[in-house]
Amino acid sequence: MSLSRTVRHAKAILTGFKYLFAGPRLTLMYPDDIQELPEGYRGMIEYDWDSCIKCSLCAMVCPADAMKMYVSKEESEREGKVVKRPGINYTRCIFCGFCVDICPTDSLRFTKVHDVAYYTYEEQIYPPAEFSKGVPRPLYLREPRKVRAVLDERRGIRYEPARS
């Protein structure tokens, strides 16, 4: 009984000792390294002004009321009827991607950007005109290294420099 306990103590200490020198290191050194995200990652959303048919399905399906239809003044006056276009509020968005998936013309698309910081609340609300300008590029102090997560049999995850 006590012998087996001693053995198990020793095994625990030896295992810990082994991991001091070798063992998986899973830390991603963000923001010096940034991970290249997989295809179809649900990040911030891109809006294409020209292909949008203003059907407002995106606003209807949005579970968080982040996507809203704004009256487009200029277009309404020109066409003599109320024309609405979508805008997004990133303080509410939960990145479920329902709006992208329901868009019948692929005017809304996922981007892989997800790490943008804002100074004010108002900046995070994008009316249609700003929304169509594309997603902001996150600012880094130094240009980060792009890495790719490689799933590895021995180390779990290995971060390798991405070939661009």
Next chain:
Amino acid sequence: MISSGERELELLIGPQHPASGHMRLVAKVDGDVVVELRPNIGYVHRSVEKLAEVKKYLQIIPLVERPSLADTTANNLAYVMALEKLLGIEPPERAKYLRTLLAEINRIHSHLYGLGIHGVMIGSSTAYMWCFGDREPFLELAQELTGARLTYSYIIPGGVRRDLPAGLGERAERVLRYMENRMRDYFNLYFNNPVVRARLEGVGVLSRHDAINLGITGPNLRASGVAYDVRRAEPYAAYPELEFDIVTEEAGDSFARVMVRVREIVESMRIIRQVIRKIPEGPILHESYEKLIPPKLRESMKQRGMVKFPSVFANLRVPPGEAISRVEGGRGEVVFHIVSDGKLSPYRMRMVTPSFRNVILFEHLTRGVRVADIPAIYGSLDYFPPEADR
């Protein structure tokens, strides 16, 4: 304050205590012995059931995921299964396998989450770091499949949102082999560690009889020797076609509850391998919805393996009626009951989460234990306050 003649001291643990979670434990202690411990829950109640009455059917999918953030697929799947019963549709075979795949990946990382938190509660920060680190490869797999780390919203009425990405099976196999190798070190360093055994063995023993009478669910029930699992009792998704064992332990103590989770991780890995081997070809969305998608879009959707929603999803109308569905989540049985009156939102939605059913164990298991046993028992229950409060 204790006046003369009184022996008991009331000890408040939480709600702003690192080991209490979003809840308060009110303990009456006599010296170092706990006389009574009452969980004070409700601090993170967010009225999911009431909110569901004003949200449209599809908008409820992300909502029901939020309460149990480590175990989102179980809620997503159970809700959609109830919805599908009302709609009278059955998802295609391939979608069923993909649902099972995500559910099992989710079970593994949910168990690792619970084991890690338990580890740090009893003072092993190494176990915490290891478990949370090893969740990462599984999150990576799930992210590749769904596009998100935790809040997948992957399962929709009639199918799933994404097809299996090329090469995911091979990458999953690498992750499973990695985890199998790691398991040995987990046992050497943590589970077989005499210090851990001394903290957990014989602590918080739940008898088979009490477990059944109290209505305990999930791994906590199986650790008391009851072989009950919804995946077997009322099979859903692809489980009827897969081989797996129901993991049980006899001891019913904190260590048995930990062991059930560890062995379930191994069992889940077995299921994942089978899913990847057996997954049939075919559509991932029910044909009645697929034919509503414009032809041009349908083509590009099949090419990219990403489902587009038909426009009826924005205002999904569900025939009047009631439906109940059950799913075995990481922490236990998840039950959804939807009452529809034919409008755009449910008339009533009931969501029963496993943590809420297990919370009674705090009171039941802690009578007469030492104060230091409280975290050892708490952690072993894998109790998640937001999930219980909903």
